[in-house]
Amino acid sequence: MNTIQSINDNFASNSALSLREYCSDDMWLTEALEGDPDVMRDLGGPTAHDRIEQIHRRRLASVMEKTVWYFTICPAPDGKPAGTIGIWESEWQGLPINEMGWMLLPAFQGRGLVTAAGRLILSRAKAEEKWMEIHAFPSVNNAASNAICKKLGFSLLEEVRVAYNGPPQPSNHWKIELRNSQY
Numbered sequence: 398m399n400t401i402q403s404i405n406d407n408f409a410s411n412s413a414l415s416l417r418e419y420c421s422d423d424m425w426l427t428e429a430l431e432g433d434p435d436v437m438r439d440l441g442g443p444t445a446h447d448r449i450e451q452i453h454r455r456r457l458a459s460v461m462e463k464t465v466w467y468f469t470i471c472p473a474p475d476g477k478p479a480g481t482i483g484i485w486e487s488e489w490q491g492l493p494i495n496e497m498g499w500m501l502l503p504a505f506q507g508r509g510l511v512t513a514a515g516r517l518i519l520s521r522a523k524a525e526e527k528w529m530e531i532h533a534f535p536s537v538n539n540a541a542s543n544a545i546c547k548k549l550g551f552s553l554l555e556e557v558r559v560a561y562n563g564p565p566q567p568s569n570h571w572k573i574e575l576r577n578s579q580y
């Protein structure tokens with residue numbers, strides 16, 4: 398199993414934060430995250446129950462084909478996931494880009510977990526020279542995600558309209574170039 402273990406991360410200095418590759422046992426997590434109206438508030442609302450299995454299978458296939466990095470965020474030594482973080486190929490204004498996104502179960506929000514997980518995945522991306530330029534598109538209303546982008550070293554480019562579930566919403570376009578970054 399592909400795992401990124403935290404070593405000298407700020408958040409994880411006294412804990413065992415790790416990122417574990419998304420696997421066939423993780424459909425419950427996709428349902429708990431993407432079926433939850435609070436988690437999906439700034440992402441166009443919850444995903445219908447009957448689409449979850451399809452999303453899970455497609456995600457699993459992409460992970461196995463290595464066309465995405467999709468990890469569960471595991472904050473405790475027991476390895477139980479609290480959320481997900483990933484980088485995947487996408488398209489912006491007709492051009493291929495790499496995009497990053499994250500989600501946490503409500504009980505785990507507000508502890509700096511995604512910032513710590515983001516540092517791990519960006520360090521690994523730079524070390525492997527896999528995704529050297531990465532974009533993120535949080536809703537303008539998603540204060541925590543915009544704060545996370547800033548803390549991770551992304552630069553704010555512009556306000557745009559982006560759709561996830563449902564119609565396009567005002568979103569911030571952030572980008573990081575890893576070559577000259579802190580990672």
Ligand SMILES: CC(C)(COP(=O)(O)OP(=O)(O)OC[C@H]1O[C@@H](n2cnc3c(N)ncnc32)[C@H](O)[C@@H]1OP(=O)(O)O)[C@@H](O)C(=O)NCCC(=O)NCCS
Nearest residue numbers: 436499500501506507508509510511535540541542544545
């Ligand atoms: C967005 C989300 C990932 C945040 O993760 P988290 O680990 O709980 O993030 P934190 O609560 O530690 O907040 C990160 C930063 O945002 C800041 N922040 C949180 N809420 C804020 C608010 N309302 N206004 C301003 N800053 C805020 C925090 O202060 C923190 O900065 P700090 O560490 O300097 O204090 C999580 O809330 C989530 O999963 N939301 C639902 C799914 C989602 O929206 N995903 C993102 C799609 S782009």
